[in-house]
Amino acid sequence: MTIAPGLLPEGYRDRLPPQAEAASRLLHRVIVAIGRHGYDRVTPPLAEFEESLVGRLKSARAQDLLRFVDPVSQRTLAFRPDITGQVGRIAVTRMGHRARPLRLAYGGPVLKLRATQLRPERELTQAGAELIGSDGLAAVIECLSVAIEALETAGVTGITVDLTLPDLVETLAAGPMHLPADRIDAVRELLDAKDAGGLAALGAEAYLPFIAAAGPLDTALERLRALDPAQALDSRLAAIETIAAAIGNRATLTLDPTERHGFEYQSWIGFSLFGEGLSGEIGRGGSYTILHPDGREEAAVGFSLYLDPLVDAGLGAEPRRRIFLPLGSDAAAGRVLRGQGWTTIAALVEGDDPAALGCTHIWNGTETIEL
Secondary structure (H helix, E strand, O other): OOOOOOOOOOOOOOOOOOHHHHHHHHHHHHHHHHHOOOOEEOOOOOEEEHHHHOOOOOOOOHHHOEEEEOOOOOOEEEEOOOOHHHHHHHHHOOOOOOOOOEEEEEEEEEEOOOOOOOOOOOEEEEEEEEEEOOOOHHHHHHHHHHHHHHHHHOOOOOOEEEEEOOOHHHHHHOOOOOOOHHHHHHHHHHHHOOOHHHHHHOOOHHHHHHHHHOEEHHHHHHHHHHOOOOOOOHHHHHHHHHHHHHHHHHOEEEEOOOOOOOOOOEEEEEEEEEOOOOOOOOEEEEEEEEEOOOOOEEEEEEEEEEOHHHHHOOOOOOOOOEEEEOOOOOHHHHHHHHHOOOEEEEOOOOOOOOOOOOOOEEEOOOOEEEO
């Protein structure tokens, strides 16, 4: 079957002007904002050996990867669906000798094997930061603060941070709400799915109230403390209160203690980021561990920001200042105008139309004239 000219595979798209410029501009702004906090940029390759992408983080699975056979090595390669694991690989191999905490930033495209209803694109732009060597409270506060500042720099307003406790079930199952080891995963999945009937059928009715413990931070914390008579979650809840105090009024904080989807490799805390007027998540992060080649695990905290929803919402756009240079215009004048921030469009033939070429002004030899 012949493919129609211009047809792209499902989930892929062209970025045209001015959105392409806005996307580049937003990526630059975000990376610079992150870098101001001491995060050095790394640039991993778009594809790696499949086994390098699987297993570095606990949630990485071969079926999530878009794979192909390398004609050079005859080994299976895969496109990265996420950059976090690649940064972890760099941290424990190429930069394993560097002092900790190690602060690294990144930005670039990722390719997904499958899209979702909320995000039908399979090619996305991801930017973020990883703080490697610590997953303590100070490290979490720093990463979350940097993520919020990067989004603010990109023009996002009305930021909401939804916190979660990825190890909630393990913590309670080992203490006041004992569960057999072979039921922990099932209870965790049922809580994530908010499946009250499934929990009851499994004999885990004690965990049912945690489904309703989600909501605005103060309310959620109050409910969780009432559900935790043995204070097994005291340290977690105290940490969340400290995080809230550090963030202040820069973002609205909510808490969903049983949310697990997408947080499979996070350890004691995770968070999702949302922005006013933007569809779906625009970022995600939390604490996790990186596996070293010798089997040792290293603590880390990080976040990823998804820039495509920002571009789609019109962020990153700037007023166009395009000036038309008629035939015979002085080249030196064009250089001066570009130095002043103008985009110059030089006439190639006598009939070139400034308006049709998207110009907002014309140069008359001595001054700019608005069209």
